[in-house]
Amino acid sequence: MDLLDLIIKRYSGRSYDGTRVVTQEQIDMLIEAARWAPSCYGDEPWRYVICNKQKNLNSWNTLFNCLTQKNQKWVKDCTLLIICCSAKNFRDLSRGSNNWSSYDTGAATYGMMLGATSMGLMAHQMAGFDKGKVIAEFGIPEDFDVTSVMAVGYAKEGEGPSERKRRPIKEMFFYDKWLKKDGN
Template sequence: MEKPAVTDHDIHPLLANRWSPRAFDSKLVAPEKLAQLFEAARWSASCFNDQPWVFIVATKDDTINYQKMLDCLVPFNVAWAQAAPVLILAIAQKHFKHNGKPNAWGEYDAGQATANLVCQATALGLFAHQMGGFDADKAIATFHIPDTAKPMAAIAIGYAGEVSNLPIDLQEKETTPRVRQPLSSFVFTGDWQQTADFV
């Protein structure tokens, strides 16, 4: 299912076509496509080129690790994400590699790397749904994540599936038009809440 953004200004089709479905097909994602996703993440920008991101990946054909990842999601997300063939945990490392000092931009940079990954997924005809609804403490214990790293998001990736396969309460959400706040509400010049002229 496609659900392109209705934009006020032209943007690249890759960005307009990126959206977060919950209806996934069970078709596996080829290993070479998975590698492309993480190659895109690899080339993201980061402070001091520190690259403070880590991704833990579980594919549906790896039943043990997939179940471990699924068990870290909140029940609401399990209801639909269990159809996705790939589940990922995005993690930010808390300290710079070159000097061990706290990295105040690590979470930001991990987010940028994840955005690259998601855009690459869109380019490959895949869909990604990023989730805050997961148990970080359980993920830390399950995957032995050190206290020098922070789980930031879970991500379901796969091909679009049939909306009718979703639980009834989610089917309407899947077909509801996408909306965003106007540029005037967050693009400022000169002072807080002073909308930039060009928007």
């Protein structure tokens, strides 16, 4: 699949097919897709806690119960719930705070999402969760920030991207200097 086609095909749907499971081989491919993302100083600040409904329902339910009720309604049939975290500091502590770790973790997570799309899976990130509860329930160290939770699974038959709109290119991309709304 052409890269641009893959990027355009990716969407964050809200209707999963609970009868289809994500295999360990597919999970391994998602991990590899994230693993090879670029990062500042090659520090790889991302960490993921993967809760697989098929392998450990208790862990999956624990994370499910950390989500807002609104998210629980559409997430209930996904196979994987994944906690996405980023290191607050570089591994080499002499470098101090890693101000780019969320950026790098976002790149790794996007790699994972594109990997999911390439395998016919749907991945949807969310911010609607109780961060404190996630930290407590899953033992997230204090030197990591929980950036999002991602649902992964197969889209329900008939689920597809609705009319997706993006801002006009001229509002987001500029040559040589930032242009104001009126073009100046």
